[in-house]
Amino acid sequence: MSRRILVTGAAGFIGSNFVRLLLGRGEDVFIVALDKLTYAGNLANLQDLLEKYPKKLVFVKADICDAKQIEEIWRQHQIREVVHFAAESHVDRSIMGSGPFIQTNVVGTQVLLDVAKGLGVDKYLQVSTDEVYGTLPEDQPEIKFTEETPLQPNSPYSASKAAGDCLVRSYFHTFGLPVLTTRCSNNYGPYHFPEKLIPLFVTNLMEGKKVPLYGDGMNVRDWLYVEDHCDAIWTVLNKGRMGEVYNIGGNNELTNRRITEVVLLQMGKNWDESVQYVKDRPGHDRRYAIDAGKMKNELGWEPKHRFEQAIQTTIDWYRTHESWWRGIKSGEYLKYYQQQYTGR
Numbered sequence: 503m504s505r506r507i508l509v510t511g512a513a514g515f516i517g518s519n520f521v522r523l524l525l526g527r528g529e530d531v532f533i534v535a536l537d538k539l540t541y542a543g544n545l546a547n548l549q550d551l552l553e554k555y556p557k558k559l560v561f562v563k564a565d566i567c568d569a570k571q572i573e574e575i576w577r578q579h580q581i582r583e584v585v586h587f588a589a590e591s592h593v594d595r596s597i598m599g600s601g602p603f604i605q606t607n608v609v610g611t612q613v614l615l616d617v618a619k620g621l622g623v624d625k626y627l628q629v630s631t632d633e634v635y636g637t638l639p640e641d642q643p644e645i646k647f648t649e650e651t652p653l654q655p656n657s658p659y660s661a662s663k664a665a666g667d668c669l670v671r672s673y674f675h676t677f678g679l680p681v682l683t684t685r686c687s688n689n690y691g692p693y694h695f696p697e698k699l700i701p702l703f704v705t706n707l708m709e710g711k712k713v714p715l716y717g718d719g720m721n722v723r724d725w726l727y728v729e730d731h732c733d734a735i736w737t738v739l740n741k742g743r744m745g746e747v748y749n750i751g752g753n754n755e756l757t758n759r760r761i762t763e764v765v766l767l768q769m770g771k772n773w774d775e776s777v778q779y780v781k782d783r784p785g786h787d788r789r790y791a792i793d794a795g796k797m798k799n800e801l802g803w804e805p806k807h808r809f810e811q812a813i814q815t816t817i818d819w820y821r822t823h824e825s826w827w828r829g830i831k832s833g834e835y836l837k838y839y840q841q842q843y844t845g846r
């Protein structure tokens with residue numbers, strides 16, 4: 503019998519790429535793609551897959567905070583494994599208002615864990631982020647986040663993810679729930695919502711607009727192509743040890759200025775005409791860097807994509823999918839953009 507997997511947040515950026523990877527590879531799975539379809543969820547991200555794989559993929563619109571609904575879905579589809587992507591995921595929005603972050607990232611995670619405990623599960627994988635570890639000094643490049651680094655979240659987003667991770671840990675220790683946790687660095691690639699750095703900058707440039715660089719532009723992130731992240735999650739789900747945390751990264755630390763230079767170069771744009779320095783994000787973490795040694799040594803996973811090539815592929819995807827992002831960059835998005843970048 504096919505593996506019966508509940509994928510939460512499956513209509514978002516990474517969740518939809520994960521479903522795409524598994525089905526594209528011909529894995530023997532039956533996937534229940536669950537999503538509340540918030541502003542960040544988009545059924546168009548799954549539409550072609552739903553048509554191509556009607557026997558292997560179903561979509562269910564549901565809120566992970568609704569225990570009754572989750573229990574019904576679990577029973578109806580005989581769920582045995584969970585990959586939990588669903589989240590409020592944007593730091594800037596968490597600064598505007600943290601309520602939805604606590605609701606989905608903390609309460610939603612607790613609901614999923616409780617249903618898993620009550621109805622039974624073979625594996626539950628929590629998709630988390632390197633941001634739970636806080637920030638690193640920029641003058642000590644040898645220091646990176648390991649799985650032993652203490653959790654020191656600095657934004658309401660990362661605090662809510664850390665709270666979710668702590669709940670997952672507690673269900674392992676207290677109830678013996680078979681859980682796994684992954685913590686990954688910044689992803690980029692197709693279907694990335696255009697409020698995040700790379701897709702925002704690429705689509706702004708396509709619209710002939712400037713790109714808003716926070717502060718001095720020298721904050722550092724580690725960037726991983728989304729397909730590599732999805733492959734890493736699948737590896738952990740198959741080979742990871744229960745109760746363990748696995749850090750996932752691209753060994754690809756770049757300043758935001760460097761990212762901006764690369765994007766401008768690939769799009770034939772000039773710095774002075776295209777870049778606008780704007781007020782820094784409050785509490786802006788200076789540097790993230792991942793030690794992914796455990797993934798390599800224990801599970802044999804390493805990223806397959808090189809940044810230079812994958813960023814080009816990503817930009818090309820936005821060039822060939824204009825209707826996808828133009829549809830998003832209207833309506834509610836415009837209100838958010840106005841508030842975030844002009845304070846009005």
Ligand code: NAD
Binds near residue numbers: 606
């Ligand atoms: P995203 O915002 O693109 O997608 C999140 C999805 O969750 C959306 O489709 C949304 O509709 C859905 N959702 C939100 N609240 C829900 C609820 N209450 N019930 C059901 N569905 C709900 O986010 P993403 O970038 O794809 O991130 C996915 C996961 O990966 C998140 O848990 C995030 O913390 C983690 N992560 C992201 C990155 C990154 O660089 N994007 C890096 C590391 C970890």
Ligand code: TYD
Binds near residue numbers: 698
């Ligand atoms: P983002 O894509 O929001 O991811 P995260 O904050 O989760 O790392 O931002 C990546 C980096 O880019 C971060 O240092 C903030 C910066 N940034 C800008 O300079 N301008 C922007 O408009 C955005 C959205 C981000």
